[in-house]
């Protein structure tokens with residue numbers, strides 16, 4: 369692990385103990401959303417070059433979770449990119465000045481060529497973030513991963529304690545495998561994040577999961593509000609964006625907890641973080657500023673100035689296609705045959721960004737983990 373990164377890890381712990389970490393996640397305060405940037409998007413849809421890519425490297429997965437929003441897409445996968453095609457895209461990202469690649473799936477370790485891919489990404493000098501369900505990581509696998517010094521963070525998705533996690537994952541025994549993987553990567557001193565989506569089935573486990581995470585010595589625990597869209601929201605969003613907006617999550621559901629329970633949970637995360645030095649946070653960060661408006665879906669009504677965090681990063685799918693949003697599946701080009709530099713601020717993509725922004729985002733954005741304010 370680089371000294372720089374070691375220092376960041378220490379700094380995170382100290383700030384967490386002092387109760388100051390939340391500040392880091394408010395991009396507004398950190399001036400990520402500068403006036404110029406905001407004005408540019410409003411006027412022209414232009415966003416200066418991104419430095420990070422989120423890449424759904426594969427749609428394939430060895431599990432079958434009940435809330436997986438990729439199930440439908442998985443049914444339509446006939447073939448995925450070959451190693452050489454992936455390398456070509458990595459070159460394309462490099463040429464566009466991208467510095468960091470976050471790899472997610474599906475489950476990226478399903479790919480048999482994953483180490484050849486990681487070799488190439490590391491050779492090109494990118495920082496690497498990984499999201500995994502952890503079920504492939506045994507002792508030998510962790511030793512191999514340890515060769516990649518550019519890996520900044522490994523995020524394990526863990527959606528509850530043993531019974532609920534395995535139930536949500538639809539496969540028995542995976543909780544134990546993931547815990548073992550977390551231990552093995554911690555032994556190798558990786559920066560480890562545990563990520564959990566708050567949902568009906570795991571609500572009773574949250575406090576136990578926090579205690580378990582702390583005892584495992586992880587660096588970060590990330591809870592995310594479940595995203596769900598009603599048909600009404602989808603229709604209203606279509607009326608703004610046109611019919612080519614469609615989404616893979618569309619269930620009529622409600623949050624499985626009351627507003628009071630949510631505020632208790634936020635307070636619990638805050639107190640526990642300070643006590644343990646492990647930062648436990650809840651996405652999206654806008655929740656800490658406007659919990660009530662978020663919970664009751666009133667952010668847009670209240671005319672809070674909303675922005676989407678994902679406007680500033682590239683979303684890339686398993687075919688090499690570019691999106692401005694992982695939930696609005698409109699492709700703006702393919703990196704196999706087009707340069708990212710030419711797509712990023714193309715007329716079409718700018719028009720879509722501008723439209724979303726002018727409308728203070730769209731109804732399907734209101735429960736999104738990428739939601740932010742300026």
Ligand code: SF4
Nearest residue numbers: 429431432433436474
């Ligand atoms: S591990 Fe992730 S990609 Fe795989 S089925 Fe579960 S939610 Fe979907």
Ligand code: SF4
Nearest residue numbers: 676678693733736738
């Ligand atoms: S906030 Fe809206 S535009 Fe941004 S990622 Fe979420 S759904 Fe997409």
